[in-house]
Amino acid sequence: MSRSNRTSGHPSSPLSRRRFARLAGAAAAVSFVAAPFVARGQAAGRVVVVGGGFGGATAARYLKKAAPELTVRLVEPAARFVTCPYSNLVLGGWRELESISHGYEALRDRWGVELVRDEATAIDTAARRVRLGGGDSLIYDRLVIAPGIALRAPEEGGIEGYDAAAHARMPHAWKAGEQTLLLRRQLEAMPDGGLFVLAAPPNPFRCPPGPYERASLIADYFKREKPRAKILILDSKETFSKQPLFQQAWARFYGDMIEWVSLAADGKVVRVDAASGELETEFGTLHRADVANVVPPQQAAAIARSAGLADASGWCPVDARTFESRLAEGVHVIGDSAIASPMPKSGFAANSQGKTAAAAVIAALSGQGQPQPAWVNTCYSHVAPGYAISVAAVYRAGASGIEAVEGAGGTSPLDWDDANRKLESAYADGWYDSITADMFS
Template identity: 70%
Template sequence: MKKKTQSAFTRRRFTQLAAAAAATPLLAAPQIAKGQAAAHVVVIGGGFGGATAAKYLKKAEPDLRVTLVEPNDSFITCPYSNLVLGGWRDLASITHSYDHLRDRWNVAHAKDTATGIDADSRNVTLAGGETLTYDRLIVSPGIDLRPPEDGGIAGYDEAAYEAMPHAWKPGAQTLLLRSQLEAMEDGGLFVLASPPNPFRCPPGPYERVSMIADYFKKEKPSSKILILDAKERFSKQGLFQQGWDRFYGDMIEWVNLPNDGQVVEVDPATRTLITEFGMEYQAEVANVVPPQYAKAIARNSGLADASGWCPVDGRTFESTLVPGVHVVGDASIASPMPKSGFAANSQGKTAAAAAIALLAGRELANPAWVNTCYSHVAPDYAISVAGVYKATDDGIISVEGSGGVSPMEADEASRKLESVYADGWYKSITADMFT
């Protein structure tokens, strides 16, 4: 018993330290000198990075003018969207309004889409025709799915999304995939095509398979799941596969890159997926997650390099290509930090602190971050991976000896605690962003 108590305390304490570390950069943020005209910081994108940055800019400097450019009234989180697919949650439970950012924190909400950035004149152009002038700009645009003509999967264009949903941007696609799963006959084949690195949420496809397997186990027990993977291995692989064996038996099959798992073409009309060496799989329901890159606003504004992602200075998340612009979240190159919601939240705080310091001409903080990615495998059974990172002259590095994954030998009580911690993490991070 004593060993279990110590393990629970350690995980709980780690979560507390993670929250503290994520907020640390703002504690050292200098105040802008009194008497100066209020500077204007524009934030593009209201996700984990952008919403956090907007709130923490105002929290640190209430007199600062902050405008959030975001076309939607609310934000639907990618974390926990897999639980909607599994029938554990509904979409409303992962949808969060921007009302508190506007009403409590006095963040101006420009309900529009940013279409252009002019770094020389420090202007952001909106789809509606308005132009916003900024002193510093924070861009947290998220991802785009690569089309066939730009490194994507042949045949998988926007028209194909309806027949073979990606559901990698939560909302209507999540509900579409869920409805297809519900309509599927027992004994049918569900195929998930998993993308190559880097992509949003490395454990995401495998948690998704777990949630769908739980649904099938209850409602369609003769059905099968096939993962066609463009990678040789994946995040938390041993832990996921251990859980799959424990709960789902032979329902799930994983085919990796060396075994011809990379999908290179699809036929939406027949829901057929074709691999690199010509194997064809016809699915009753197909979930295709294609290769990704930074959203168009970042790529078209010179923030992305040839990789399609945005290089940044790890101490400030300022673009190394366009001065005066910070890029956070999935669009940024922040490896070894993963493209996760927790990472984007931490990066948003770092960029907010850096923007304030640079506006005031004060010393910059030297940030460090903690990231934890929880994944549900079955009811009351979850696993996690954690890491600690810091900025150096050579970029962002993992802190040696820190972090790690859930132990393979953990008992059922420990896995249940992980699921409790996962729910607590989701509740606390969304409160941190939106209240």
């Protein structure tokens, strides 16, 4: 893409209502999981999508799928996206990192998304301009931003001592890729009989069941390779997602290998010393880990905060129907950065929100009324080979924001037999294959 193409022009006029109505009337509306979509049309307008993960890749793909004539530019610095979902399987030695890495070629070649391999360094929401690390700027009519999370630094309400340098000694592995491999290497190097400590974060955070699936799969690895090893989960919460199901399975498969310490029982880690491997809790207890996995408190990614899209909580308030920012017009914030509670910060949720944002952007550019979305979320967790559990829920946009639909969803039953747990593990694999195909094929 030429520099002039990126920087020239002004926000173009919205797609004419008459023309859109004619086109929309010519074909039946296409329905996706998340929201009814407008029909294919000769959409005009420039949409910039920042972040090519679960939210952003989905939004870019569905924007072009529904309105091929939109100019959609996806700003993402990485050549390949490594999914956090299934990264715990890499830690457990069940998968290689390559199998959870995905390229953007189909978005470009099949759907016509313009890939901008760069980082967004500043967003001027008044001028509708995104500045890139390489020096160029992109003008947009509508912006979709899905940059994920940032880990809170010590001075931002994070853990004392857990600064960027400490990430190399005590990996968080809460963004998949190098950090995942680093933690895996540390686990491999840990002696049998060693102590692995996982510091789990307070709410809200990316992937509520993630720390506990991680402990399970690392326990499976230890059971095979280092049966005298111990896992200590120091938690900043009183309870956690799918807790009875996890604890039931831990007792059955791993005996007393995994110990979980709640907030009230002194689980909150307040300080770490990366050099010595020490973690200190709120009440002053010192734990010396052979391998420490520190998952600190979180907030919206830096670019969302610097663009003025976050409130005092560090997360981005949005309109429940459109995911348009409550703080900047023409900007849709989706995925983990957004405040979408009670939806969890999950890849499944971000993917659904990507479709919602795509529909909302097209409706806004065409002057049509906004669709009425509903969403589904299922989070599967592997706990042992051929044994998985899940939690599911259905949501809709209500008068007071996003609401969980009462009576829909729930967790897999505690008394299910092994055949059902095995089915859930197959469903989990199916979910992974289908959602990544929905983003990258």
